[in-house]
Amino acid sequence: MTKVLRDFSGRLLLVGCGNMAGAMLDRWIAAGLDPARVAVVDPFASPRDGMTQYVSLAEWQAAGGSADWVMLGMKPQQLGEVAADLAPLATGDVHLLSILAGVSLSDLAERFPDARAQVRILPNLAARIGAGVSAVASLGDTDTSAVSALLDPLGQIVTLADDSTMDLVTAFTGSGPAFVLRLIESYAAAGERLGLSAEDALTLATATFGGSTALLADSGEKPGVLIAQVASKGGTTQAGLDVLDSDGQLTALLTNVLRAARDRGRELADLARGNG
Template sequence: MKKNLQDFAGQLLLVGCGNMAGAMLERWLEWGLNPAQVAIIDPQAAPREKIAQFTSIAEWQAAGRSADWIMLGMKPQQLGEVAEQLGPHITNEVRLLSILAGVSLADLAARFPEAKGHIRILPNLAARIGAGVSAVASLGDADASVVTPLLATLGDVVPLAEDSTMDLVTAFTGSGPAYVFRMIEAYAAAGERLGLSPEDSLALANATFGGASALLAESGERPAALIAQVASKGGTTQAGLDVLDGDGQLAALLTNVLRAARDRGRELADIARGES
C-alpha cells in the first residue's frame, strides 16, 4: 500500500463520482488519502466505506462551506444547477478543481467567483492504475502545482500554457483510451474473421498492442524507427502497412475522429453556459 498522500491536507469534496472521478478517488485512497478527508455529492455513486455521501441540497451547502478542495466531476450539462446550489456557499479559501469536458477556466471563474483558485484537469481512465496522463491549466494567479501531489499518483502530468488547447486535449488524451480500445477490438475482430478463435484473437490483440506500447515507451525511439525494425521491403508487414497508409486514409480518419470529439466538447461548453 502506497502512502504518498498521507500528508495531504484539507477536506476534499467530489461533486459527481462517476467512472473518471471514481477512478481518481480509488487511486488516491490506494496511495494513502484518508477517507475521512473525502466527501461525495452524487446520488448515483456507489457507497464507499468511511466516505460521507450527501444527497440533499442542505447537505450540499454544508459540505461546500467546510471543503478546502472541491472537484467538479459531474456532467458538464449540470454545471448551472451545481453552481446555483453550491456556488454561494464556497468560501475564498476553496480551491476549485474541474474535470468537466468543454468547461473553460473562464466559465468556472464566472460560475464560482469566490473560489481561491480555479484549476482545470483533464485526466484519462488509465489513471486507475497510475498509467494515465493529466493535462492541467490554471487561471490567473492560481498555481496548478498545488495539485501535483494528487495528479502524480495518476500518471504523467502535463501543464498547459493555454486553457484554449484543452478541448483538443480532451479529445486527444481524455477520449483517447476509448479509441485505442476500439482499435484493439477491431483488430481482434479482424483476426477472428480470418480464422482465429475469439479467445485467441482477443488475447493476441491485447498482447500485441500492449507490448508495442510498452516497447515504444521504454525505447524512447520514434514510432517510425520501430516500424522500420519490424517491416522489411516486400515483406508481410509492409504489405499490411501499404493498406493502412493507402491514400492517407488512416490519418484522415483519426483527424476526423479527434475533430468530432473536440467539437462536441465545445458544444457541451455552450450547453453549460446556457447558450444552446
C-alpha cells in the same frame, strides 16, 4: 512503481462521482488518501468505505460540511444548477477543480469568482490504475505543488499554459482510451474473421498493443524508428503497412474521429452556458 499520495492535505469534496471522477477517487484512496477526508455529493455514486456520501449540497452543508478542495465531476450541462448552490461555498482558500468537458477556465471564473483558484483538469480512465495522463491549466493563486501532488498518483501530468487547446486534449487523451480500445477490439475482430478463436484473438491483440506502447515509451524513439525495425522491404509487415498507409486514409479517419469528439465538447460547453 506505484506512486503514493504525498504532500497533499485538506478536505476534498466531489460534486458528482461518475466513471471518471470515481476512477480518480479510487486511485487516490489506493495511493493513501484518507476516505474520511472526502465527501461525495452524488446520490448514485458507488459507496466507499469510510467516506460520507450526500444526496445534495444542501444536505452536505446542513451536516456542517466544509472543504479546501472542490472537484466538479458531474455532467457539464448541470453546471448552472450546481454553481448556484456551490459558488457561495467556494470562497477564500478553496481550490475549484473541474473535469467537465468543454467548460473553460473563464466559465469557471465567472461561476466561482471568489475561489482561490480555478483549475481545469483533463484526466483519462487509465488514472484508475495510475497509468493515465492529466492535462492541467489554471487561473488564480494556484497551489501548483499541491495540485501536482494530487494528480501524480494518477499518472503523467502535462501542464498547459492556458486551456485554449483543452477541447482537443479532451478528445485526444480524455476520449482516447475508448478509441484505442475500439482499435484493439477491431484488430481482434479482424483476426477472428481470418481464423483465430475470439479468445486467442483478443489475448494476442491486447498483448500486441500493450507491448508496442510499452516498447515505445521505454525506447525513447519515434514510432517510425521502431516500425522500421519490424518491417523489411517486401516482407509481410510491409504488405500490411501498405494497406494502412494507402492514400493517408488512416490519418484522415483518426482526424475525423478527433474532430467529432472535439466539436461535441464545444457543444457541451454551450449547453453548460445555457446556450444550447
